[in-house]
Each structure stands twice: as C-alpha cells, then as structure tokens.
Amino acid sequence: MIAATLPALLLAAGCGTSDSGQENEPEATETEESTPHGYIEGAEEAAEPQSRLVLADAGTGGIHVLDLITEEITEAGEFADPQALRGDGRYGYLTGADGTVQVVDSGAWTVDHGDHSHYYRAAIELGEQLPAGTVPYRETPFTVAGDTVSGPGLEETCADPSPSSSSRGYPMGTAVTRAGLVLGCADGALLVTEREDAEGEFTAERIPYPDGTEPGARAGEFHHRAGSTTLAALAADGTGFWLLDVTTGDWQFTADDTVTAVNAVGSGGAVLTLTDTGELVSRDGTDGTETARVPLTGDRIEVDSSRAYISDPEGQQVVEIDYADGLRTARTFDLGFTPSHMVETGR
Numbered sequence: 001m002i003a004a005t006l007p008a009l010l011l012a013a014g015c016g017t018s019d020s021g022q023e024n025e026p027e028a029t030e031t032e033e034s035t036p037h038g039y040i041e042g043a044e045e046a047a048e049p050q051s052r053l054v055l056a057d058a059g060t061g062g063i064h065v066l067d068l069i070t071e072e073i074t075e076a077g078e079f080a081d082p083q084a085l086r087g088d089g090r091y092g093y094l095t096g097a098d099g100t101v102q103v104v105d106s107g108a109w110t111v112d113h114g115d116h117s118h119y120y121r122a123a124i125e126l127g128e129q130l131p132a133g134t135v136p137y138r139e140t141p142f143t144v145a146g147d148t149v150s151g152p153g154l155e156e157t158c159a160d161p162s163p164s165s166s167s168r169g170y171p172m173g174t175a176v177t178r179a180g181l182v183l184g185c186a187d188g189a190l191l192v193t194e195r196e197d198a199e200g201e202f203t204a205e206r207i208p209y210p211d212g213t214e215p216g217a218r219a220g221e222f223h224h225r226a227g228s229t230t231l232a233a234l235a236a237d238g239t240g241f242w243l244l245d246v247t248t249g250d251w252q253f254t255a256d257d258t259v260t261a262v263n264a265v266g267s268g269g270a271v272l273t274l275t276d277t278g279e280l281v282s283r284d285g286t287d288g289t290e291t292a293r294v295p296l297t298g299d300r301i302e303v304d305s306s307r308a309y310i311s312d313p314e315g316q317q318v319v320e321i322d323y324a325d326g327l328r329t330a331r332t333f334d335l336g337f338t339p340s341h342m343v344e345t346g347r
Contacts, residue, residue, distance in 0.1 A: 043122040050108040050121040051346040054092035056082045058340035065106055065124045077126035085341035088176040089226050092343050099132025108346030135174055137181040153201025159186040173222035179229045179246045207249045223263040225303045226347035232264040254288050263301040270323050272301050294327045302344040311339040
C-alpha cells in the first residue's frame, strides 16, 4: 500500500440508515452520540465543497494553496524546479526535473456516496516525496517503467508513456477519474480499474486511437472536471485537441492550431480553450460549435461544476470565469507570485 510514502486517503464511514420503526432498537453509546455522521478524524465536515487551488511557482519553487471560499493564500513549502502538476481531488502531485514527485495535501476533498456527498477541510500540509515513476491511485502505487505499467495483479504494456519531446513540450498524461486511472500511451489510453473478483488487485482496458491517427498527433496532458469521465488534451504536435469519453472509449479530435490549453466540463458540456491570440473560447461539447469568445490571456484551465479558473503567470493572477454566463469574469485573484502550475482540489 502507498500509505508508507503518501498520507493515507481518509474515507468516510458508511452512510447506512437505521430502521426507526424497529422495536427494541439498541441504545446509542456515548461515542456514537458524540460522533457526527460521516466523521473523519482530524477534519471538519462542511455543507458545501471546499474548493482550493494548488499553485506552484516554477521560478522560486514556492507552493501555495488558494482557498476559493475564504480567498486566503497559504504557503505550503517549496519544491525545486517543478515541471508539472496534477491532482486527484485532494492531493497535488508536483513532478520535478528528475521525475521525483512532491505530494501536497491541499486539506480539501469530497467523499462521494453516489446519492449524496460529504465535504471536508483540514490542514494544508507538504507531504513526502515519491520516487520517479510512482503513479498513486486508490492509495496504491502503480509503477511506470519503460513501456510497462505494473501494480497489484497488473502488468500491462503502455508504449512510450514518458513526457513528450514535441515542440510544445506537453507531458503525456495520467488522470484519476470516477471510471478509473487513465494513462496516455503511444497507441491510445490505458484504463486501470479494480477487479471485481479480487479486492486490492487491478485490471486494465485499452482505448485505442481512431484508425489513421498519426503518432505525432497523440494526446498530451489530460485535463478534466473532478467527477467527470470526459478528458481533454492537446495534440502533441499542436494541431488541435482531443476529447476522450472514458466510459464509451470514444475519441473526438478538433483541428485548431491556435489552441494552447483545453479543458472539458463533462459529457456534452462546454469545452474551454485558450488561444495563442489571447482569447478564451467556449465550444459546445457535442458538435464543437463556438458559443462564446472573450479576450483573456493565460496558460492553464481548471474547471468544476460551475466555474473555470485560468492561470495567468505573466499577470501573477488567477481569473475565475462563469462559463455558463457567456464567459463572464466572476473574480480575479492577485497572487504576488507566478502561478506556473495549477490544479483544483476539494471537488
């Protein structure tokens, strides 16, 4: 288990309901009466998602967490020469130049029980460092070495999963979705899920690119809304962007060599892109029709169920966008440092 190197992901207790009409129902103990439903030790339960942004400055190595509710910024520590940042809803994973991964506990997460969710906030902490090639999923480390992905009960080929050497330099991605862990490979994506017949062991399913896809046009770094199974990625050769529906295995390519960043709200929802002409564009996720366009510079897009966040390193700010209201600017956060890398947590 990854608990030895990564702070354990705390899960809420089961959310069962009692039969209030049952006779001779046992009396609650003092502990049960004093413990709130869904309690997690060391965390405070909230009534709504506790959204936060993990931000890293590539120049200084400074790591910061912006609380999107209180608007407070917390310094979380430093990590030299961060190259990339991804998240899983609670933790941020900063990758260094040598492949070492620095774990950042944002102190905000959601536990989804299907028919309802629990929202938690806790202290922001700098976690331990993971060796190059460890990809954490469900508290389990999956190792990517050469062309092989391995984990408990799993050993699969994933050709060329290493960072891209394309002119734009986008790394091949991994993404943690509700459907499973997705890894980008030269021939498509690899979807890793837990086996139904063997607890704690995993299996993998291949999602190949459409026939005729050129090797240079493969998807780069994956982006998506937390809870969504629709992934967005720039083509490594800069010719456009991909959408991948993980549940159906469908890839959709849009040719547009002006796009510099992309993210997707979810199945059939808006697709947001930044262009090299300094604009934010919203497209219909079904047919690709442009629905809105506004002037805005930035280099990364994070989305949740109601807002998008655009990082602007040159302006040292993050802009909050209401993408359902014509790309209206809702808030602007002046940071005082360069947000070279960004990921949203708490959702």
